[in-house]
Structure formats: structure tokens, C-alpha cells
Amino acid sequence: MSTLKSVIRRILSSIPVLIGVVLVIYLILRILPGNAILTMMGEHAREEVVQQISAELGLDKPWYVQFWVYITGLFTGDMGTSIKYHKPVSELIAAYFPVTIKLSVLAALVAWVIGILCGVISAMRKDRLADRLGMGFSLLGISVPVFMTAMVLQYLLAYKLKWFPIQGTKEGLICYVLPAVALGWSSAGSVARLTRSTLLEVMQSDYIDTARAKGRSVSGAVVFHALRNAMIPVITVMAIQISSLLSGAVITETIFSLPGIGRLCIDAISGRDVPLLQGSVIFATALVIAGNLVADCLYSVLDPRIRKEG
Amino acid sequence: MALFKSKKDVLSADLASQIGESEGMGVRLRRMARKNKLAVASAVFLVLLVLAAVFVPVLSPYDAVNGDASTRLQAPSAAHWLGTDEMGRDVLTRLLYGARISLAVGVVPTMISMIIGVALGVIAGYAGGKTDYIIMRLADVMLAFPSLLLAMVIMYTLGDGVMNIFLALALVGWASVARVARSETISLKETEYVQAAKSIGVKPGRIIRRHILPNCLPALIVLFTLNIPSAILSESSLSFLGVGIKLPNSSWGLMVNMGRQFLYNAPWISLAPSAAIMLVVLSCNFLGDGLRDALDPHLNNE
Numbered sequence: 001m002s003t004l005k006s007v008i009r010r011i012l013s014s015i016p017v018l019i020g021v022v023l024v025i026y027l028i029l030r031i032l033p034g035n036a037i038l039t040m041m042g043e044h045a046r047e048e049v050v051q052q053i054s055a056e057l058g059l060d061k062p063w064y065v066q067f068w069v070y071i072t073g074l075f076t077g078d079m080g081t082s083i084k085y086h087k088p089v090s091e092l093i094a095a096y097f098p099v100t101i102k103l104s105v106l107a108a109l110v111a112w113v114i115g116i117l118c119g120v121i122s123a124m125r126k127d128r129l130a131d132r133l134g135m136g137f138s139l140l141g142i143s144v145p146v147f148m149t150a151m152v153l154q155y156l157l158a159y160k161l162k163w164f165p166i167q168g169t170k171e172g173l174i175c176y177v178l179p180a181v182a183l184g185w186s187s188a189g190s191v192a193r194l195t196r197s198t199l200l201e202v203m204q205s206d207y208i209d210t211a212r213a214k215g216r217s218v219s220g221a222v223v224f225h226a227l228r229n230a231m232i233p234v235i236t237v238m239a240i241q242i243s244s245l246l247s248g249a250v251i252t253e254t255i256f257s258l259p260g261i262g263r264l265c266i267d268a269i270s271g272r273d274v275p276l277l278q279g280s281v282i283f284a285t286a287l288v289i290a291g292n293l294v295a296d297c298l299y300s301v302l303d304p305r306i307r308k309e310g
Numbered sequence: 311m312a313l314f315k316s317k318k319d320v321l322s323a324d325l326a327s328q329i330g331e332s333e334g335m336g337v338r339l340r341r342m343a344r345k346n347k348l349a350v351a352s353a354v355f356l357v358l359l360v361l362a363a364v365f366v367p368v369l370s371p372y373d374a375v376n377g378d379a380s381t382r383l384q385a386p387s388a389a390h391w392l393g394t395d396e397m398g399r400d401v402l403t404r405l406l407y408g409a410r411i412s413l414a415v416g417v418v419p420t421m422i423s424m425i426i427g428v429a430l431g432v433i434a435g436y437a438g439g440k441t442d443y444i445i446m447r448l449a450d451v452m453l454a455f456p457s458l459l460l461a462m463v464i465m466y467t468l469g470d471g472v473m474n475i476f477l478a479l480a481l482v483g484w485a486s487v488a489r490v491a492r493s494e495t496i497s498l499k500e501t502e503y504v505q506a507a508k509s510i511g512v513k514p515g516r517i518i519r520r521h522i523l524p525n526c527l528p529a530l531i532v533l534f535t536l537n538i539p540s541a542i543l544s545e546s547s548l549s550f551l552g553v554g555i556k557l558p559n560s561s562w563g564l565m566v567n568m569g570r571q572f573l574y575n576a577p578w579i580s581l582a583p584s585a586a587i588m589l590v591v592l593s594c595n596f597l598g599d600g601l602r603d604a605l606d607p608h609l610n611n612e
Contacts, residue, residue, distance in 0.1 A: 020451035028463055143592040145543055147550050147566060148584035151573055159574055247458035251547055255570075265459060269466050269553060277466065281459045289454050 003300060010296050014289050021285045022074065025278055026067050079279035084271035089279035092264060097283070099169060100260035103183065103252065104245050106176050110184030111191055111245075112238060118188065119195025119234075124222060126200065134192060141189030146248040150182035150255040167257035179252040186248065187241040194237050198230040205229075232302055239295030243288045342604035349600025352593035359590065363409035372400035374407045374560075386578055393578040395569065401582050404565060408583065411472060411561040413590070415545040416538040419479035424534055426480065427487025428526070432518055434488065435495030445488065452485035461544060462553050470556045475548065479541050490533055494526045528605035535598035539591035546587050562587050 073079065079089035115138075122134035157178060158166040169175045202208065203226055211221045250262030257263075261280050268277035343350050362369060376399075386393040392401040434445040452460075461478045468474040498504060504521050512520075548554030549563030556564070562583035569580030 016447065017450050017454055020447065021454055024451055024455075025463060028467055139592065139595060140588075143539065143595055144588045145546055145550075145584060145591075147547065148581070148588060151566075151570065151577075151580060151584070155573055155577055243454075243456045246456040247547075250458055250462075250551065254551060265462060266551060269462065277463065281455070281463055284459055285455050288456060292454075 006300055007297050010293055014293055018286060018289055019071065021289070022071055022282055023067065025281055025285075026063075026070065029274055029278055030063055030066070074282075079282075080275035082268075082273055082276040084267065084273040084276065089276050092276065093261065093280060093283050096260050096264045096280075099258050100246070100249055100253070100262065100284075102173075103176055103179055103249055103258060103260060104242070106180035107183035107187070107245055107249075107252075108238075108241070110180050111187035111241060114184070115188040115191025116195050116234070118192035120199060120222065120227070122192065122196045123199040123203070124218065131196075135196070138189035138192040141185040141187075142193075144186070146182060146186060146251045147255060149185055150179065150252050153178045153182055154255060167255075169258055175256070175258070179256045179258060182255075183245060183248045183252045187238075187245060190237055190241060191234060195230060195234050198233050199226055202226045202230045228302065232299065235295050235298055235302070239292045242291035246284050246288060338604045339601075342600050346600040346603070348596045352596040352600075355593050356590070356597070359409060360413060363406050363413060366403060366406040370400065370403040370406065372403040374399060374404050375558075385576075392582045393576065395579045396572055396576070401579060404560060405562070405583055405586055408560045408562050408565055409586070411555055411559060412542060412545065412563070412587070414472075415475060415479065415555075415561065416542040416590070416594075419476045419483065420534060420537045420541045422476065422480035423483030423537070424487055424530065427484035428491045428523075428530065430484065431488035431491025432495045432522060432526070435492040436499060436514065436518060436522065442492070446492065449485040449488050452482070453489075455482075457482050457544065458547055461548055462551070465548060465553045470554075472555065472559060475545060475554055478548075479544055482544070483537060483541065487530075487533060487537070490529060491526060494529055495522055498522050498525050532598060532602040532605060535594055535601055539594040539598075542587060542591060542594075 070080070077090050079093070081087070082089050082092055085092060118134045118138060122131040125131045125134075154166060158164045164178050165171045165175050167175075199222070203222070208221050208226055211225045212218070216224065246261075249260060250265060252258070253260045253262040254266060261284055264280045265277060265284075267273070268280060366374075378394075378399075381394045382396060384394040392405065395401055395404070430445050430449075434442040461482050464478040464481055465474060468478065498521065504517060507517050507521060545554055545561060546563030546566065549556075549561050550567045552567060554563055555561040565583040566580045566587075569576070569583070572579050
């Protein structure tokens with residue numbers, strides 16, 4: 001019961017953040033120096049054309065009126081109409097969204113499985129060769145730009161060896177393998193580093209000694225006792241990684257020509273399509289907030305202390 | 311007054327030894343330099359790179375802007391260490407010219423975001439209450455955005471230009487700095503020497519300048535070195551996507567972007583700047599890790 005209560009409270013507390021997100025994007029696109037319409041039409045647009053378009057988009061009203069119209073629209077799923085595609089933004093997002101989700105979920109899987117595995121191995125073989133290799137691999141993952149991994153994989157495995165399709169999504173799930181690995185590696189690095197350090201800390205606690213005294217092997221103690229508690233900070237980092245996965249998705253989608261939300265943002269920018277840009281960024285951020293919410297809830301399931309403090 | 315001062319000094323020296331800060335920053339840095347060879351090598355590499363970027367007009371016999379049509383798309387050789395690009399320009403020379411903007415983009419926006427973040431974080435932590443609530447909710451909102459998307463939107467409104475990219479990255483980066491500065495301030499606010507200073511009537515501004523900021527410094531220096539690589543990565547991603555640095559300026563991200571169409575016949579054009587980004591980011595991370603071990607007692611695992 002108390003878990004349900006704290007879950008509901010967390011959901012409610014993320015609503016102001018979401019409204020803040022919409023407001024910030026709104027203000028950046030309308031208030032910052034540089035007129036969105038002039039950007040859209042080019043510097044030499046005729047005054048009456050600018051005014052006509054402003055009126056059509058409701059941009060001649062004060063910004064708070066526009067904001068109110070926009071945010072009430074959001075709750076009914078209305079995100080405005082794309083200037084470039086002449087379709088509702090929500091429809092476009094619905095069409096492009098599944099690709100990004102597939103890519104991000106696969107990348108997250110790569111990141112978490114490899115990251116946790118690498119972290120556990122490094123922690124259990126501390127200061128030995130496996131540890132150094134694991135940590136080197138992780139640090140490299142954090143330091144290599146996503147576009148570099150993506151291009152190298154594309155060049156070697158797709159172009160030279162022809163194991164994978166070079167781009168597009170025609171051939172099904174196999175098209176997502178290279179983008180997901182390229183995208184997941186950097187997050188895997190962060191997850192591995194944190195898993196290692198928290199696991200090393202947890203392994204020094206009394207209950208691990210108890211488990212060992214009761215006859216558990218070292219790996220048994222890690223799997224059955226330590227890992228569960230070491231996972232708590234790791235989950236937070238995973239939640240943070242959702243945000244960087246979506247950032248990286250923009251790049252991988254560009255390199256591998258995948259039609260996802262990132263692609264949509266780039267299209268919106270090159271097509272000077274403000275409603276589409278606004279809608280897709282807000283949608284992506286909403287995904288991040290939702291991901292953090294899930295992590296928060298997982299957190300309270302894993303750690304009873306947090307649940308009680310509520 | 312003299313009496314107070316000496317008491318305060320004794321008090322803070324006592325506390326400092328309790329939290330393991332009895333040694334000066336210089337001593338700890340020197341010990342790190344002896345122990346952590348990787349961090350030293352990284353620092354040397356970064357300094358050499360900066361020097362090379364500054365003196366490239368003297369060092370390189372080639373022109374970065376005008377190419378030589380007879381040497382188009384040549385693979386790396388003794389004459390052209392990193393090959394040539396589609397216009398016959400030496401990739402290494404262009405790389406070093408590009409380093410100027412790429413490195414500046416690492417440092418300048420990070421500095422701006424540190425100043426904004428520290429100011430807001432310290433104010434939030436010290437004032438508490440409503441001020442704290444408002445500043446930190448704003449930080450929550452900024453941190454909810456996927457950073458690259460937010461930077462893209464800001465760049466879209468501001469338009470191209472080096473100054474605009476500085477501004478965009480600073481606006482994206484301040485929130486995480488504010489969180490660190492706030493939590494440092496809150497824990498310092500509870501220390502006895504700050505309480506003592508408060509009780510003898512020292513004004514908040516002076517307490518912040520004399521007691522809070524100097525003690526935040528180690529954590530902030532570490533954060534600074536670790537934020538530089540992420541700024542460099544962000545700039546290169548933005549330029550790679552075509553919403554960052556644009557011609558006639560040049561940065562590593564832009565070079566990768568321009569070279570991408572030749573990935574299959576001349577991979578060095580885009581891989582060389584990618585590798586440069588990787589090396590700089592790796593060095594900054596090594597240096598940051600080393601500094602953290604040396605300077606920040608909270609994060610020190612040993």
C-alpha cells in the first residue's frame with residue numbers, strides 16, 4: 001500500500017517538471033533573440049507574409065496565451081501541425097517513435113548486460129588483468145564519440161565484411177545491431193565503472209562476511225547477496241543513461257539512416273519546422289522523465305528503506 | 311579581534327585535520343604526479359596539443375584553406391602524416407587548426423556554466439527555503455532534457471556561430487554544476503567554523519567568499535576537468551549533425567561531418583579527427599580521475 005502511495009506521489013511530482021520542460025522549450029523557441037518565423041521564412045521574408053503566417057500559427061497573441069493553448073492541447077494529444085509535412089505532429093511522432101524505442105531498448109540492453117557483466121568481473125578480479133582490461137574497455141567507451149564507433153562499425157562490419165546491412169531498416173531487427181552496439185558502448189562504460197566501485201564497497205559489509213561464513217562461495221555471495229544492493233546506485237545511473245541514449249540516438253539514427261525521433265528532429269531543423277522540433281524534443285524529454293520515474297519506483301521496490309522514508 | 315582570529319584558525323586547522331585536509335593542494339598534487347603516471351602523461355599531451363594548435367602556422371608547411379589539386383584523397387604517408395582530404399589539404403594541418411575551436415569549446419562554455427552553476431548552487435544551498443526550491447526545480451527541468459536535443463534547439467534559435475555554441479553549451483551544462491555546488495554548500499554550512507563565523511556576525515557574502523567557496527574548490531576543479539570532455543563531445547556531436555560550427559570555421563566535429571561522404575574510399579579524413587576527439591577526451595578523463603583522487607577527500611576510495 002505504501003509502495004503504491006509513493007509511486008503515485010512520484011508520478012504527481014513529475015508533472016511540474018514536464019510542464020517546466022514544455023515552458024523552457026517554448027520560451028527558447030519564441031523568446032530568445034532570433035525570430036522563429038524569420039528563421040523559418042528566411043531573413044528576407046515580406047512583412048505581410050510574416051504577419052499572415054504569425055496569425056495562422058496563433059503567434060500574434062501574447063506568448064502566455066499561446067503557451068496555454070499549446071499546453072492544453074498537449075493533454076489531448078494535439079501537438080500542432082508540422083509545417084514541412086503538413087501532418088499533425090503527434091501522427092509523425094507516432095510513426096517515427098517505434099524505431100527510436102527499438103534502437104534505445106536494444107542499446108540499453110547492450111549497455112546494461114555488458115556494463116554489469118564487465119563491472120562484476122572487474123570487481124571480482126580487482127587489480128588483476130581482467131580488471132584492467134574491463135576498466136580500459138569502459139573508459140574507452142566513455143571517451144570514444146558515438147559517431148566514431150558508429151562509423152568504424154559501419155565501415156568494417158557492414159561495408160568491408162558485409163555481415164550487417166549498411167543502413168536503413170528494411171532487413172528487420174538485424175539492422176539495429178550495429179547502431180545499438182555503437183550507442184550502447186558509452187553507457188556500458190559508465191554502468192561498468194559504477195557497478196565495479198559499488199560492488200567493491202558492498203563486498204566489505206558484514207552481511208557478506210556472514211554469507212561467506214555460512215558457506216557461500218565468493219561468486220555465490222556476489223550473485224545472491226551483493227549484487228542486489230550494488231544495483232541500487234547502478235539503477236540511478238541507468239536512468240541517467242536513458243537521457244544520453246536518446247541524445248546518442250540522434251547521431252546513430254543519422255549515420256545508419258534510421259527513421260526515428262532523432263531523424264525527425266534533424267529534419268525539423270533543416271526544414272525550419274518549429275512545431276515539429278518542439279513536439280519531438282518535448283516527446284523525447286517526456287520519455288526521459290518516464291524512464292526516471294520507472295527507475296524511482298524500481299528503487300523503492302529494491303530498497304525497503306527508501307520505501308519507508310517515502 | 312586578534313583573539314578571535316587565532317581561535318578561528320585553531321578551530322579550522324583542527325577540523326581540517328579531521329577531514330584529512332591538513333596538506334595543501336600543492337602537496338597532494340605533487341603526490342598524485344608521482345603516483346599517477348597516466349594523469350601526468352595526459353596533462354603533457356594536452357599541453358603539447360595546445361602548443362601545436364597555437365604554433366601550427368609555423369610548424370606545418372601546408373595551407374589549411376587552399377588545397378593542392380594534385381594531392382587529392384591521398385592515404386597517410388611521410389609527406390602527409392594523416393593523408394589529404396578531397397581538396398588536397400593536409401589532414402594533420404587542418405586537424406591542428408580545428409583543435410583551436412574544439413579545445414576552446416571544451417574550456418570556455420565549461421567555464422561559463424561553472425560560473426552560473428556555482429553562483430546559483432551556492433545561493434540555493436546557502437539561502438535554502440523558497441530560493442533553493444525554485445533554483446533546484448529549474449535545474450531538474452534542465453537536467454530532464456537529453457542534452458544534445460536541448461543544445462540543438464538552442465542552436466536552432468540562436469543560429470550558427472562560435473559564440474552561440476559557447477552559449478548553448480553553457481546553458482545546457484550549468485544545472486549539474488549547480489547540484490554539486492549546492493550539496494557542497496549545504497554540508498559546509500553545517501560545519502563548526504561556518505557556524506562560528508555566523509555567530510560572531512560575519513555577513514553571508516563574506517562567509518561564502520571566505521569559507522564556502524575555497525572549500526568547494528577541490529570538488530569544483532574535479533568537476534571542471536570532467537566537464538571539459540563532455541563539452542568537447544557535445545560540440546563535436548552538434549557540428550557532426552550540422553547544427554554547430556559551420557564553414558569557414560573548422561572544428562573536429564565538422565571535419566568528421568565533411569569527411570563522412572568519403573568514409574569508404576578515404577576513411578582517414580573523418581577517422582583522424584574522431585581519433586583526436588577520443589584522445590583528448592581520454593586524457594581529460596585520466597587527468598580528472600587523477601585530480602579527483604588527489605584533491606577530493608569525499609570521493610577518495612583509498
